[in-house]
Amino acid sequence: MKILTIESSCDETAAAVVDDRRQVLGASLASQIDVHQRFGGVVPEIASRNHLEAILPVVSDALAQAETTLDDLDAIAVVNAPGLAGSLLIGLTAAKALCVAANKPLIAINHLQAHIYACRVAFDEDLFPCVGLIVSGGHSSLYRCAGPIDFEPLGTTIDDAAGEAFDKVASMLGLPYPGGPSIQKAAESGNPKAFPFPRPMLNDPERLQFSFSGLKTAVRYKLAGVGKVDFSTTQISEQERADVAASFQEAVVDCLVGKSVQALKKCGMKTLCVGGGVAANARFREKMEDAANKNRFKLYVAPPKLCTDNAVMGAVAIERFKAGLFEPLDLDIFPGLVRDAQ
Ligand code: KG4
Ligand code: ZN
Numbered sequence: 001m002k003i004l005t006i007e008s009s010c011d012e013t014a015a016a017v018v019d020d021r022r023q024v025l026g027a028s029l030a031s032q033i034d035v036h037q038r039f040g041g042v043v044p045e046i047a048s049r050n051h052l053e054a055i056l057p058v059v060s061d062a063l064a065q066a067e068t069t070l071d072d073l074d075a076i077a078v079v080n081a082p083g084l085a086g087s088l089l090i091g092l093t094a095a096k097a098l099c100v101a102a103n104k105p106l107i108a109i110n111h112l113q114a115h116i117y118a119c120r121v122a123f124d125e126d127l128f129p130c131v132g133l134i135v136s137g138g139h140s141s142l143y144r145c146a147g148p149i150d151f152e153p154l155g156t157t158i159d160d161a162a163g164e165a166f167d168k169v170a171s172m173l174g175l176p177y178p179g180g181p182s183i184q185k186a187a188e189s190g191n192p193k194a195f196p197f198p199r200p201m202l203n204d205p206e207r208l209q210f211s212f213s214g215l216k217t218a219v220r221y222k223l224a225g226v227g228k229v230d231f232s233t234t235q236i237s238e239q240e241r242a243d244v245a246a247s248f249q250e251a252v253v254d255c256l257v258g259k260s261v262q263a264l265k266k267c268g269m270k271t272l273c274v275g276g277g278v279a280a281n282a283r284f285r286e287k288m289e290d291a292a293n294k295n296r297f298k299l300y301v302a303p304p305k306l307c308t309d310n311a312v313m314g315a316v317a318i319e320r321f322k323a324g325l326f327e328p329l330d331l332d333i334f335p336g337l338v339r340d341a342q
Contacts, residue, residue, distance in 0.1 A: 001074045002066070003321060004098070005314030006059065008091030009083025009111050010137065011035075011042045013054035014311035017066035017073075020322075022121050022315050026065030029310055030054040033178060040171045042137075048086030055094045062311070070102035075326070077107035077317030079114065081334035082138065088333040096329050105326040107317045110149070111309075112139060115275030117148055117316035118307065119300040127273050127300055131263045135256055135284075136276030136309075137163035137178075140210045142263045145273070148319045154263050155208030162252055162278045165212035169219050169248050172231065173241050183245045184281055190239075190246030192283075195222060197251040205262040215251055219244060253284045257291045264297055273300045275313070280304035 001020040008014070011032040017025040032050050036042050063069065078095035080088055099106045116132040132143040132151065140163075141156040160168070163180060170179025175186055197218050200211040222244060224231035236244070260272055272292070278284060279301050292299035306312060320326075 001318075001321065002068055002072060003107070003315075003317050004059065004062065004073050004076045005109065005311045005317055006055070006076070006078040006091045006095050007109075007111070007114075007309060007311040007314055008051045008055065008087050009079045010087060010309055011047045012309040013051050013058050014309065015059045015062035016311035016314060017062050017068050018312070018315040018318065020318055022124065022318065024121070024312050024315075025068065026062040027310070027312050028058045028061035028065065030058050037177050040177050041167055042084070044084045044086055047084060048090055051087055051090035055090055059094070059098070070098060070104070073102065073104055075105045075107050075317070075321055076102075077109050077314055077320070079109045079111045079314065080331060081108075081110055082336055083111055085333060085335040088335060092331065092333055096331070099329065106329060106331060107320050107325065108327045108331060109314045109317050112141070112143075113149055113151060114313040114316045116143075116145060116273050118275050118302040118310075118313035119273040120148060121312055121315050122302040122306055123300055125300075127271060129269065130271035130273045131260065131267055131269050133256065133260050133263075133272060133274045134276045135162045135274065135278035137161060137167065139276065140212070140256070142208055142259065144267050144269075148316055149323070149325075154267070155210075155259070157210040157212065159211050159213035160216065162210070162212060162256060163276070165216050165252060166278065168216055172219060172223060173244060175245070178277075180278060180281060183249055184283065186242050186245035187249045187283065188242075190242030190244070192246040192250035194243035195247040197247050199251050199254050199258070202255055202258045205266070208259055208263050208266065210255055210259060212252065212255075215248065219248055249281070249283055252278075253281070253287050256284060257287050260288070261291055261295055264295070270296070271298045271300070275302060275307060277308040280307040
């Protein structure tokens with residue numbers, strides 16, 4: 001069985017061909033980082049226009065790598081939730097058109113379930129049931145995952161997502177987009193204990209929530225002075241920049257690790273699977289490993305390339321195929337999705 005998977009929820013246009021044993025037969029990805037870098041973040045309208053140009057070449061490339069034609073496919077799967085509306089629409093419309101042209105069934109992919117499924121693809125082990133942590137540019141959420149397409153929300157961020165905080169703090173520090181990799185690099189020469197940035201709710205195991213907005217403000221006050229917002233005239237040395245980056249990164253990582261451990265305890269579970277771009281962070285991976293050893297849980301974090309958006313993680317569509325979950329051609333997008341995993 002072969003499925004074409006399509007991902008266009010944010011600023012990566014990606015397609016892959018996977019088989020029912022989760023083998024990746026072809027995978028293609030066009031990143032828009034260069035396009036958005038000068039704006040310091042993703043500009044939705046520009047993203048969708050770029051998806052429009054990239055989508056068919058990326059699909060053709062994935063099929064060519066897999067030495068597969070549209071006719072050979074058993075289904076076409078596409079991310080329709082959550083994500084940027086204009087971006088999701090390009091992928092969904094392309095997938096529908098291909099389904100009509102080749103007379104193939106359509107499968108919907110939930111981007112968040114796909115991020116966790118990246119671990120299933122990478123490790124080829126049965127991970128479920130587990131606690132799932134998704135840490136990306138748009139999400140910081142914990143789920144009780146009974147199965148690959150059966151998620152129940154445990155808690156989420158009450159304001160910014162972790163990746164969003166990385167991107168905004170990088171911009172304050174004059175570091176390039178995307179902020180995660182830039183902050184990680186700057187932090188290498190910084191002291192993570194230089195500034196005691198806040199770790200909200202970390203001492204309250206009953207609240208499985210995140211909050212990164214106050215942390216962002218704490219960095220701003222560090223740069224501009226307490227109570228001031230304008231830091232355009234602030235001069236900071238390379239060492240101070242590295243110290244702020246390291247201290248900020250440490251605070252985010254402590255919250256993500258701490259809340260994940262609390263979620264595992266609350267659910268009585270012993271397996272944690274992590275997905276999303278922030279899971280590519282080296283310090284996050286290091287501290288999560290330490291926490292797994294200390295608290296004796298099994299940890300699965302996909303390799304960095306499968307943490308950031310890609311279409312290989314869309315292999316979760318195999319599970320929907322097996323369950324007979326196909327979609328009509330009037331399937332819509334759900335940009336803000338709270339729909340948990342039917
Ligand atoms: O999962 P993803 O590719 O897209 C979304 O679904 O949002 O995540 C992108 C986010 C960005 O905010 C980016 O700054 C962050 O992941 N990111 C990182 C790292 N690599 C990417 N954050 C921290 N450290 C990294 N190494
Ligand atoms: Zn993502």
